[in-house]
Amino acid sequence: MKKLAVALAGYGSGGKIYNAPIISGVEGLSITHILTSNPKNVEAAKLDFPTAAVVSSYEEILNNPNVDLVIILLPNHLHFEYAKRALEAGKHVVVEKPITPTTAEADELISLAKEKNLILSVNHNRRYDSDVRTVQKLLKEKKLGDIVEYETHFDRFRPQIKPGWKEQEDIAGSGIVYDLGSHLIDQALTLFGKPEAVYADIRIQRKMAKVPDNFEILLLYPHLKVTLKAGMLVNGKGPTISIFGTRGSFTKFGVDLQEESLKQGKTPQNDPEWGQEPQEIWGQINTIEEQGRYSSEKGDYRILYQNVYQAILGNQELEVTAQQARDVIRVIELAYESNTRRCEMPFS
Incomplete structure (x- = not known):
């Protein structure tokens, strides 16, 4: 090789x-x-x-x-x-x-x-999170019918200001919208494509914070509303993903385990169960035909770099393109403009 x-x-x-x-x-x-x-x-x-x-x-x-x-x-x-x-x-x-x-x-x-x-x-490794890959499977199977609403959260409880550039004022790309928001936006665009319009509420909630630490961004489609939320003052978290369709709903608590595993020193090479979620945090499906746990797909951040390797060799099309990443930034720009003007901004 x-x-x-x-x-x-x-x-x-x-x-x-x-x-x-x-x-x-x-x-x-x-x-x-x-x-x-x-x-x-x-x-x-x-x-x-x-x-x-x-x-x-x-x-x-x-x-x-x-x-x-x-x-x-x-x-x-x-x-x-x-x-x-x-x-x-x-x-x-x-x-x-x-x-x-x-x-x-x-x-x-x-x-x-x-x-x-x-x-x-x-x-944009979090499109290879377990929950996102599970949602992709769920949408492909059309178990929920036509999707009318999708809501996802990336919440933390961190009352203190974390040292470092991410929470420093006057540094381009700082703040929660660029940090956690870029993950949620990329996931949504991967699942549903580009929206027709963007609406956002962006706030500073912690007294000592200098950059935004809370947001709610709406991506508006003809027959679908996508809600992306994140904050630093959320203790006792609710669902991370909620999906509602014409045949039923899906609710997911808990987050992909790969980041925490990496913090603990685990790697895909030394963990035979890498990316596999325990059943207790599998999502709950509730449709006309089916109720109960819906098994989670394995998450695997290696997929991104495996694809980059193959794309460089000319064997595969690139999955995470720079144009897709550029669209994420465009949503962020429109979100800030929407927050300032207090109106929907057409995606362009």
Whole structure:
């Protein structure tokens, strides 16, 4: 099997915990370079990948002809600059979600990747969550009839402000809409396609917060309403997914286990039950013909990187495209505009 040399640009929690173990579980991808200057992260990178070159200069990656794929794992406001430089250097690129803070930047990267004939993808890994894959199966089977309403939550209880750039003011791409919202928006667009209009209520609820920490975004379709919600002051959580159709409904509590498993040091390689949800958090289906538990599909974040590998080799079409990721950012832009103007914004 052909090996592709992978360089990680960044080795904070996004690199060390959430990406490196997944990439390492994909046959054909080999992490050969890691860019980081933080002493703690340098030490961790050397321990985790003793044969990889741990570098402090991005040029050492860009100028190395052996590097095939660069994974951008840096704060959101740096995505555009680092992805652009990698594409200009002739490297395939995967950017951590969201692709960029603006559609203008995303459009420039898309154009550049097309010009260079390079793969540009985004780590919208949560479309490979167990619950989303289960909903895809449910919709394909048409057990609920015509879907009229879909609601999903990504809630946390964190009264304190978390240190770091995600909750800092005046940093492009900070705040809950770019962080958790980009996951929920990508999932919805994957399930239902582009909406006709967007309506949003975006708030700062915690007294010390400087950036939005709560949102409700509505994606409006001709015969379907999609509600996306997230907040940092939700203790005692309700359903994560609720779906209503002409033949019945589906309700799901609990979240995909992969993120928590990665935090605990588990990996797809050492966990034979990777991505499989326990029956106690399977969803509940209630239709004209059927009532009871509906078995969850396995979640697997490796699918994204397996597909990127095959797309680079020319064997598969890219599943998570930069254009799809750009549409996520367009929804975010329209959500902020809707919140300011207090009206629906046509999707364009």
